[in-house]
Amino acid sequence: MQRITITLPEELCTELDAFVQTRRYDTRSEAMRDLLRTALRVTAEAEPEGEAMGVLSYVYDHHLRDLASRLMDHHHAHHALTVTTSHVHLDHDTCLETVILRGPVRDLRTHADGILGQRGVMHGNLFLIPVESQDHGHGLAHHTHLHVKESF
Template sequence: MTMSEKEALTRFGVSMPKYLVEQLDGMISKQGYENRSEALRDLVRKALLEPDLLVKSQSVAGTIVMVYDHHATDLPAILTEIQHDYHHEIISTMHIHLNHNQCLEIIVVRGLLDKIQQLHQTIQVQKGVVYAQLSVTHIDQDEDANHHNHHHHDYHHGHE
């Protein structure tokens, strides 16, 4: 597919209630879009990346954001262990101390959606994890996506 074919625009009409159009226009001006088309294109792109709509065998990249209580019994050790089990899918992690009790951790992931969803669910069900959200931001189109290098790991374990 050439770039011009890929970027060729298709026009279509959309009918929606007046109040919804008004809310859309409010969002558009607040977010600085030039027009409705631009805003709708972004909304559709975002909707199509919803993990539940994607094929489990697809190779994707994204983030898992979690907040947890680091005083929860054994939780930091368990989370470290889980991350070691999924080291092929984890590109990088960033760890932030929010307050005396809570930590925010951002895990950058890349690999098969099925495996990444397993990682997310494993984290989510741990006692002491108060929030865990998987966000897919990219679908790998090329076949070699699974074989990217892992030289840029950036693990931070424990609390200094």
């Protein structure tokens, strides 16, 4: 077995201790092993195929050195996936961004992982909505609509 060290904010450590007590773990290490196994299992599940709309929301510390610039560079590198972005200042230190995305599920997940994995991004989630493109016409005016599917 290997020993690793992690640094947690005080609030998260308090939540972990409450989790340990509620679930009756003997140690924080046992709880962390179970939480990590669960997270890895969920991540390893088969990624859905096809096209999707995605809602990527995250909170970050805009004072953290170069973080805002790194986030912007990442968004520019994946600009073809972005439909629109909203930016809200929560307080003097933190910002909330919500990005509406459209594209192949694999590409949306890759883009979201690149954002959510940045040091200084505190909370985040990607919500995926399965869609398919359908041609639609009104006389001579043909265009494409997105149709929301029940599942991937």
